[in-house]
């Protein structure tokens with residue numbers, strides 16, 4: 417009997433991105449139902465085939481912005497999938513949470529990246545994510561110790577978007593870590609690029625310096641980064657670029673986390689348009705990552 421085709425499992429609040437990925441990867445999308453008990457706990461229910469099982473291979477889609485409850489959902493879903501016959505389980509987490517705390521900055525702090533990464537590695541056989549924030553860690557496999565830990569980058573697509581929307585723009589990254597994404601985006605789109613330096617002083621406070629001699633006078637600039645969270649990094653960078661003579665400053669990010677007053681911060685700093693990928697659902701979504709995620713699934717034999 418031929419092996420059943422893999423399923424794409426998704427939680428019932430993510431039907432639209434799941435269908436996009438299923439279509440791109442040629443998978444059958446099946447929803448995991450969630451029920452919220454009065455005390456706040458979740459009950460989840462996995463879909464089953466006619467014989468009451470799941471296929472031997474499955475993909476579980478969950479973007480891990482606002483992660484705390486989702487990590488519990490993943491635990492319940494992954495363990496249950498195993499008990500129902502899944503032997504190979506791939507996590508597709510377009511946004512991978514808890515990667516920014518990659519060291520103990522003060523004695524006693526949890527190194528969340530390693531702890532959450534190790535926990536996910538116990539639940540899944542393979543994982544795919546987009547532009548994870550690893551900073552002091554060289555590879556995703558160090559943070560998420562799986563034989564198959566695949567990074568997809570949105571940078572080329574964001575670069576092409578910037579070139580189409582703001583022809584002749586300069587791509588600028590706000591800090592050292594963004595250099596990798598800015599370089600990829602600039603190469604893909606044939607744009608000039610530059611990278612600032614940044615010092616983080618607190619959750620909502622950063623210090624940024626433009627690169628010496630940056631040539632933005634009289635030119636449009638597109639700031640490019642992995643994420644906008646409070647928006648403070650991009651807002652400060654935008655102010656400095658306008659002071660340096662940029663004719664316009666727009667923003668392209670992989671992950672539009674956009675918490676609290678982030679949009680107001682961006683607007684007050686003179687930023688025109690925010691473009692983002694659909695890794696995190698947001699009104700700024702302009703890039704569909706499903707084709708790239710599907711290619712990554714195929715590259716590891718998960719689709």
Ligand SMILES: O=P(O)(O)OC[C@H]1O[C@H](OP(=O)(O)OP(=O)(O)O)[C@H](O)[C@@H]1O
Pocket residue numbers: 516549551590591593616619620622641642643644645646647648649650
């Ligand atoms: O919108 P915001 O609240 O400013 O956050 C977004 C910024 O934070 C992250 O870098 P971070 O400063 O955490 O880099 P680090 O790894 O050097 O701490 C990220 O790469 C953005 O640049």
